[in-house]
Amino acid sequence: MTRRLAGPRAVVAVALALCLTPLLASSAAAASDPPGDVGRCPHVPAGGREGSPPDLVEAVGEIVELGTSVRFSLRFAEPLTVPDPDGHPFRVEIVLLDPDVPGVDGGVYRGVNRLLRYDAVPDPVTTTLLLPEAGQSRFIPPAIAGDTLVFQVPGRTLVADEDETGTSPGVEQLRWGVIVRDEDACDLLGEGRAIRRLAVPDDAPVAASAAASAADDPHGAGVPGWALLGGATLALGFGGVLLWRFVRGGR
Numbered sequence: 001m002t003r004r005l006a007g008p009r010a011v012v013a014v015a016l017a018l019c020l021t022p023l024l025a026s027s028a029a030a031a032s033d034p035p036g037d038v039g040r041c042p043h044v045p046a047g048g049r050e051g052s053p054p055d056l057v058e059a060v061g062e063i064v065e066l067g068t069s070v071r072f073s074l075r076f077a078e079p080l081t082v083p084d085p086d087g088h089p090f091r092v093e094i095v096l097l098d099p100d101v102p103g104v105d106g107g108v109y110r111g112v113n114r115l116l117r118y119d120a121v122p123d124p125v126t127t128t129l130l131l132p133e134a135g136q137s138r139f140i141p142p143a144i145a146g147d148t149l150v151f152q153v154p155g156r157t158l159v160a161d162e163d164e165t166g167t168s169p170g171v172e173q174l175r176w177g178v179i180v181r182d183e184d185a186c187d188l189l190g191e192g193r194a195i196r197r198l199a200v201p202d203d204a205p206v207a208a209s210a211a212a213s214a215a216d217d218p219h220g221a222g223v224p225g226w227a228l229l230g231g232a233t234l235a236l237g238f239g240g241v242l243l244w245r246f247v248r249g250g251r
Helices: 002-029 169-173 210-216 225-250
Strands: 030-032 056-064 069-076 091-097 104-106 109-112 114-119 126-130 135-139 143-145 148-154 175-182 185-188
Touching: 056 175, 069 175, 091 109, 109 114, 114 148, 126 148
Parallel strands: none
Antiparallel strands: 030 056, 056 069, 069 148, 091 114, 091 175, 104 109, 114 126, 126 135, 143 148, 175 185
């Protein structure tokens, strides 16, 4: 009996691994943030106006376009209202650390040296700030669809393109985080520090543009939590059926 079932069990194990590997990889690439954790911004003097920033619940940072661009997909607890009509517009920032450049501490920022900034104003842009170098550039605004906001910028705007090929190999060493702020209230991804690695897709084709990604998937780039859970459940159920059939066949 043991010999007859060893082969089928191995087949089921391999099938389950193949089904779950993409889901687990997508889950690892996504950084979740607890809902309802908006609070006072750290390292900011008391006395300012308390705002209401959007509640961040998930973020994904990845290298796309054959290594030429970086994309950050953020999902919030509710659809975004833009432009922000109440008080000072809310601000969303991707905080970045290039280990080859000195880090900067100041206000809510700790150990960062690059920022991607979006302000929810009527005519927005993406502003890239190189803090130690006091450099600044402006790029197209993030794509917003419902509860999802997607930044995408060329890697050469963040790290040196030494060989002038546009691929910016140094982008892989960037670390990133997220700060969402309105007045003196913040929602930070973790502690708001740039500590996360960028995901490097294994597929060769050029990724779709950020705008297309946000429009096609209003719940954000990457795989949402509910899809991961549903996919894992289906994979486990499929594996269970296979195992049951093999066991019956072995009797």
